[in-house]
Amino acid sequence: MSFLLGHFNYLIVVFLMMGGLWITFSSRNYIKRMIGLALFQTSVGLFYISLGKVAGGTAAIVLDKTSKAGEALNAHLSPDYVARAGVDGVVYSNPLPHVLILTAIVVGVATLAVGLAIAVRVREAYGTVEAGEIAELDRTEAGPRA
Amino acid sequence: MSEVVTWIGSSLAVAGALAAIIGSLGVIRFPDFYTRTHAASITDTGAATLMILGLILISGWSVLALKLAIIWAFIMLTSPTAAHALTNAAYGAGERPQLGPWRLFDRDRKEAER
Amino acid sequence: MPSFATPLDANTIVDIALLAMLAVIVVAVARTRSLLTAIILTSVYSFISAVWLVVMDAADVSFTEAVVGAGVSTIIALGAILLTRSECSRIPWRETLLPLLLVTVTGGLLVYAALDLPSLGDPSAPANIYVGRLYLQHAEHDIGTPNIVTAVLSSYRGFDTLGETTVIFAAGLGVALLLGFGERALQDTPRPSMAKMAESGQHVVLRVSAKMLIPMISIYAFYVQFHGDLGPGGGFQAGVIMAVAIILHALVFGLQETMESIPPQLARGLSAFGVLLYAGVGVVNLTNGGNFLDYDHLFPRIFEEGLPDSHLVGGHHIWGQHFGILAIELGVFLTVASTMVTIFYAFAGRAPDLSPHGEG
Known part of the structure; x- marks a missing residue:
């Protein structure tokens, strides 16, 4: 039971990632594929953040342990645990995954826009964004319009 | 004293959560687009008001309370x-409200007749 | 090292509930054939994961996810389906078998690997004890900013962030090359001006509340920008919030009105200038005898000695760090905001029929 509790996040994140991957693989529509990739990417972010969580921790913004918020935070934790896991008497979650994923999200939306822009151009050239129909147009004489 | 205030705040927050649940139920159960939007938007603002009021009581007299109040004003705006824009766009696009006596399964019956 | 078991506290329960909601949404996105529904569900997915990120103590990331995932990417995706189509074709079940097999095998391998990972929240997990802990211990002393995420983002890993800012700039450039800068909207016959819209009484509620909201959102963007050292926030979030304010203006008052206030030329110019400012700060450090993006050498030594107190705290240059972070965050802000606006212009400018007051 405690094993499942400790690994629940990873299992669900694998499910979410595979859901995004399945949408990307099985769809014939380019826009739907981009949506699948976006979901996949967000889920990878969730995995990173899961790894950086420290139980009983707080956001990585320096906190005085004698302040009201610091005392409220430490009230639920054993002093032994705080001494082992904390920095200067306060337990923080790991900030490094946060930095990586923060920039990845913004880069992700920019690259998503590039993918969607390509889909828009494909539509203007072929009149459709379905992979099967495009292959059919290429096979016959029709070809792209632009 | 502060114990009592915390209890009142917590119960207000729970009441807000219940209002949100009722609103979601309305979105699922109501027959047409306009009643659904109405259920969503009214309980949205109402639930948020209750929750934020509760949180203000819990947080006490501090900067946090002021920030919560600003968030409340923002939600109220x-x-x-958003609800107005949504319904306005729907009306402009030709969606008409169902008028007449209340029949919960009106929509389903119409679909069956089609 | 003592073994660690994830406690079943309120945090964990909320975590499980939110992740279950995300799983349901992914299934719904996979099943729907309407792209509009898929995009709205993806937006909901972003909002729920933003809440989940707060539970996981990632306040900065949550902020970004809420603005980017639920705001900007939804608008861009909606623009894309407006320009293509909003329905995808039915997939024969036979064709889903191979992807299903592939996904099941990959997922099975990942689950097999995940079983060896440390439990959620383990403070002695390898990911949490080396460099992450060093940042926590030394950031306030080295950099002097309470928000360690900002310290790591802009100072310790400033080079990394420069690369990412460049990627955003390049992506904006790519979209502009593919779709243009939105000039088509300017070439059209002129739309009814704001005064005419006011006379005819169209969208009064929207226009009035947008007029109240846009200044508030802009001020909030600057608050997030300059408060990023102390609390959650920074150039990435602030840039996207600013872009959202501009996009809101375009949605309510029409693309042409917005393009008159913020011309596409200005947006693309600032987009490049932001990267230049970021890299320029690095070059200034080089000329003062430091390494690239080592803000300790931002100011010449003689100038720094003239500054009031704490110019050298324990061998570190707090003034240099402070102004270096301020400058590069400004560069990030300019690049992100104007790239998002450029991308929006590119998509919106492609659709001359995207009228703010049309029917549908």
Whole structure:
């Protein structure tokens, strides 16, 4: 039971990632594929953040342990645990995954826009964004319009 | 004293959560687009008000309370506007409200007749 | 090292509930054939994961996810389906078998690997004890900013962030090359001006509340920008919030009105200038005898000695760090905001029929 509790996040994140991957693989529509990739990417972010969580921790913004918020935070934790896991008497979650994923999200939306822009151009050239129909147009004489 | 205030705040927050659940139920159960939007938007602002009021009571007299109050003002500004824009666009696009006596399964019956 | 078991506290329960909601949404996105529904569900997915990120103590990331995932990417995706189509074709079940097999095998391998990972929240997990802990211990002393995420983002890993800012700039450039800068909207016959819209009484509620909201959102963007050292926030979030304010203006008052206030030329110019400012700060450090993006050498030594107190705290240059972070965050802000606006212009400018007051 405690094993499942400790690994629940990873299992669900694998499910979410595979859901995004399945949408990307099985769809014939380019826009739907981009949506699948976006979901996949967000889920990878969730995995990173899961790894950086420290139980009983707080956001990585320096906190005085004698302040009201610091005392409220430490009230639920054993002093032994705080001494082992904390920095200067306060337990923080790991900030490094946060930095990586923060920039990845913004880069992700920019690259998503590039993918969607390509889909828009494909539509203007072929009149459709379905992979099967495009292959059919290429096979016959029709070809792209632009 | 502060114990009592915390209890009142917590119960207000729970009441807000219940209002949100009722609103979601309305979105699922109501027959047409306009009643659904109405259920969503009214309980949205109402539930948010209750929750934020509760949180203000819990947080006490501090900067946090002021920030919560600003968030409340923001919700009061955006949520009704969003609901208005949504219904206005739907009306412009030709969606008409179902008028007449209340029959919960009106929509389903119409679909069956089609 | 003592073994660690994830406690079943309120945090964990909320975590499980939110992740279950995300799983349901992914299934719904996979099943729907309407792209509009898929995009709205993806937006909901972003909002729920933003809440989940707060539970996981990632306040900065949550902020970004809420603005980017639920705001900007939804608008861009909606623009894309407006320009293509909003329905995808039915997939024969036979064709889903191979992807299903592939996904099941990959997922099975990942689950097999995940079983060896440390439990959620383990403070002695390898990911949490080396460099992450060093940042926590030394950031306030080295950099002097309470928000360690900002310290790591802009100072310790400033080079990394420069690369990412460049990627955003390049992506904006790519979209502009593919779709243009939105000039088509300017070439059209002129639309009814704001005064005419006011006379005819169209969208009064929207226009009035947008006029109240846009200045508030802009001020909030600057608050997030300059408060990023102390609390959650920074150039990435602030840039996207600013872009959202501009996009809101375009949605309510029409693309042409917005393009008159913020011309596409200005947006693309600032987009490049932001990267230049970021890299320029690095070059200034080089000329003062430091390494690239080592803000300790931002100011010449003689100038720094003239500054009031704490110019050298324990061998570190707090003034240099402070102004270096301020400058590069400004560069990030300019690049992100104007790239998002450029991308929006590119998509919106492609659709001359995207009228703010049309029917549908």
